[in-house]
Amino acid sequence: MTHVIDARPQEDVIQIQDLRTAFGSHVVHEKLNLNVKRGEILSLVGGSGSGKTTLLRQMIALDRPVSGVVKVFGQPVHGGSPGRRRALRRRWGVMFQAGALFSALSVYDNVALPLRELRTLPEDLIHDAAMTRLALVGLDARDAAKRPSDLSGGMVKRVALARALALDPELLFLDEPTAGLDPDRSDAFVDLLKDLHRQLGFTVIMVTHDLDTLFALSDRVAVLAERRVIVCAPVAQVLAVDHPFIQGFFLGERGRRAQAELTPSRSV
Amino acid sequence: MAPSMSPPPTAIRWQSDTDRRTCILAGDWTVHALARRGEVAARRRALGELKDDTGWDLSGVTTLDALGALLLWRHWGQRLPAHLTAPPIWLAVFDILASQPIAPAPAVERDWLAPVRQLGDGMFAAMSHGRDLLLLLGQLVLDLGGLLARPHRGPWREISAQLYQAGARALLITAMVGFLIGVVLSFLSAQQLRMFGADLLIVKLLGVSIVRELGPLLAAILVAGRSGSAITAQIGVMRLTQELDALQVMGISHGQRLILPRVVALAIAMPLLVVWTDAMALLGGALAAYVQLNLQPAYFFQALPRAVSAANYWLGVGKGVAFGGLIALVACHFGLRIQPNTDSLGRGTTASVVTAITGVILADAVFAILFRSVGLL
Numbered sequence: 001m002t003h004v005i006d007a008r009p010q011e012d013v014i015q016i017q018d019l020r021t022a023f024g025s026h027v028v029h030e031k032l033n034l035n036v037k038r039g040e041i042l043s044l045v046g047g048s049g050s051g052k053t054t055l056l057r058q059m060i061a062l063d064r065p066v067s068g069v070v071k072v073f074g075q076p077v078h079g080g081s082p083g084r085r086r087a088l089r090r091r092w093g094v095m096f097q098a099g100a101l102f103s104a105l106s107v108y109d110n111v112a113l114p115l116r117e118l119r120t121l122p123e124d125l126i127h128d129a130a131m132t133r134l135a136l137v138g139l140d141a142r143d144a145a146k147r148p149s150d151l152s153g154g155m156v157k158r159v160a161l162a163r164a165l166a167l168d169p170e171l172l173f174l175d176e177p178t179a180g181l182d183p184d185r186s187d188a189f190v191d192l193l194k195d196l197h198r199q200l201g202f203t204v205i206m207v208t209h210d211l212d213t214l215f216a217l218s219d220r221v222a223v224l225a226e227r228r229v230i231v232c233a234p235v236a237q238v239l240a241v242d243h244p245f246i247q248g249f250f251l252g253e254r255g256r257r258a259q260a261e262l263t264p265s266r267s268v
Numbered sequence: 269m270a271p272s273m274s275p276p277p278t279a280i281r282w283q284s285d286t287d288r289r290t291c292i293l294a295g296d297w298t299v300h301a302l303a304r305r306g307e308v309a310a311r312r313r314a315l316g317e318l319k320d321d322t323g324w325d326l327s328g329v330t331t332l333d334a335l336g337a338l339l340l341w342r343h344w345g346q347r348l349p350a351h352l353t354a355p356p357i358w359l360a361v362f363d364i365l366a367s368q369p370i371a372p373a374p375a376v377e378r379d380w381l382a383p384v385r386q387l388g389d390g391m392f393a394a395m396s397h398g399r400d401l402l403l404l405l406g407q408l409v410l411d412l413g414g415l416l417a418r419p420h421r422g423p424w425r426e427i428s429a430q431l432y433q434a435g436a437r438a439l440l441i442t443a444m445v446g447f448l449i450g451v452v453l454s455f456l457s458a459q460q461l462r463m464f465g466a467d468l469l470i471v472k473l474l475g476v477s478i479v480r481e482l483g484p485l486l487a488a489i490l491v492a493g494r495s496g497s498a499i500t501a502q503i504g505v506m507r508l509t510q511e512l513d514a515l516q517v518m519g520i521s522h523g524q525r526l527i528l529p530r531v532v533a534l535a536i537a538m539p540l541l542v543v544w545t546d547a548m549a550l551l552g553g554a555l556a557a558y559v560q561l562n563l564q565p566a567y568f569f570q571a572l573p574r575a576v577s578a579a580n581y582w583l584g585v586g587k588g589v590a591f592g593g594l595i596a597l598v599a600c601h602f603g604l605r606i607q608p609n610t611d612s613l614g615r616g617t618t619a620s621v622v623t624a625i626t627g628v629i630l631a632d633a634v635f636a637i638l639f640r641s642v643g644l645l
């Protein structure tokens with residue numbers, strides 16, 4: 001599947017300005033600013049409770065902020081007509097942490113759902129699109145007939161990814177994509193994502209704890225601490241920042257191991 | 269083995285010397301020894317009150333673990349006594365205890381205003397439920413309007429699926445329960461009526477009470493238990509697995525595609541189930557009347573239309589629609605409120621069924637008052 005080469009300069013697909021989110025009296029984000037460039041893979045990291053998933057949910061309009069603006073493709077995600085918001089939603093795909101596949105539907109119906117929701121496509125076209133998406137993540141017709149409850153953890157994630165890619169989105173949101181996967185599957189997933197990114201050229205925002213995934217995939221890393229993004233830069237620059245969280249997260253034992261394993265083979 | 273209420277002979281021994289008393293400890297001072305029934309109490313009694321000039325000898329202790337050490341530590345007031353003889357390994361254990369002082373248990377504050385607080389919280393909770401239900405109802409009305417305005421875009425497949433689940437699959441249970449209630453009611457009434465020689469009145473008695481009240485109520489209670497809990501659990505689990513989020517992210521409205529189909533399906537299925545339950549109950553009643561009073565079934569079903577006016581029938585059907593919608597709305601409301609934990613799921617489904625049944629009975633009372641002069645004359 002060829003993808004039209006995007007000759008536009010690296011504009012911002014997501015702009016978050018002065019975001020403030022809170023649950024009751026508990027303030028999660030304060031004066032948070034973040035810009036995501038087109039075509040990049042951005043990883044969102046932070047300690048537990050730092051609000052990574054909350055930030056992701058704000059970007060995909062699942063929650064409303066107390067104040068501040070979230071703009072995707074230059075348009076605010078809240079407000080305006082339902083039609084405009086629906087059109088905006090079709091341009092991104094989300095892969096939830098546990099997959100969030102619809103348990104009442106088969107794998108095929110899960111992947112076909114976003115296409116069917118358009119209500120304007122014929123079934124045969126939907127069939128082709130859904131099957132190619134499944135093939136893209138390495139699943140075949142036999143798997144398509146299964147139910148989510150029959151799938152292993154790795155397969156659930158792959159189907160979830162296929163569903164997120166169903167409408168060929170420009171933006172892909174991943175919430176802990178390699179959580180719960182064994183090392184073999186994790187590597188396979190990372191390679192899959194790399195290939196798809198190269199082929200389809202979407203922008204990726206990924207929340208992750210996994211340092212190996214992070215080092216292998218990220219163009220930039222946004223670090224969440226003290227209720228805002230303290231640094232958003234390529235990995236090398238982030239590692240140089242002298243902040244207790246960054247030092248502990250990246251340069252602790254695990255961090256140094258992950259870095260060491262990766263550096264020799266990492267292509268720039 | 270009888271529980272031992274005195275310390276084993278070797279654990280604690282007192283020895284009186286010229287200038288002081290010495291407590292000689294020996295034997296097993298581990299959790300396994302102390303866990304024996306009454307062991308700790310007995311040893312504490314044997315230790316008696318702490319005196320500053322008491323000598324302590326731990327040389328005979330064969331095993332000591334944290335629990336044994338803590339027993340002594342507590343007795344000594346969280347410090348080593350002045351005159352202590354113990355091998356270095358046991359001293360090391362007490363050193364560890366000394367380095368981490370045990371904080372006292374937090375004082376339990378008696379909240380005297382707790383009942384008042386609970387009442388207040390209860391009221392706030394009820395108001396919050398009421399508000400959310402109202403919002404749900406409002407959204408439902410809007411979605412219903414949308415359905416009527418654009419019927420071709422309606423969630424017909426979902427409605428059909430729910431109709432099958434809530435309606436078709438409930439036919440057996442409602443038939444059984446309806447039939448049995450009809451039989452029981454008929455038996456009881458027949459006894460009484462026979463005393464007054466008013467056998468034939470059984471038709472009107474059974475007919476009106478079943479068609480007007482019992483049929484709708486029974487069907488509603490069964491549907492609330494069956495479908496109400498199923499809907500709540502299903503929506504609750506969808507929250508847990510983030511399926512609701514996934515729907516929202518794809519721009520699929522919950523109100524339109526989850527709640528509306530269920531309310532519409534139940535509002536259609538319930539009146540049909542009411543008619544079905546009525547029929548089964550009257551069948552049971554006719555059978556019991558035949559057995560008890562020798563009332564010919566042919567006569568029973570001939571006299572029925574005369575005894576029960578059509579108004580009662582339509583009232584029953586109308587009740588069915590109202591009850592069905594109410595049950596579905598309540599079930600969806602509680603489903604959406606379920607938190608991501610199993611405890612909440614259990615409590616939510618219970619609350620859903622109880623609230624639905626209570627609501628149905630309240631609605632029934634309202635119907636009874638509103639329509640008291642209709643159909644009974």
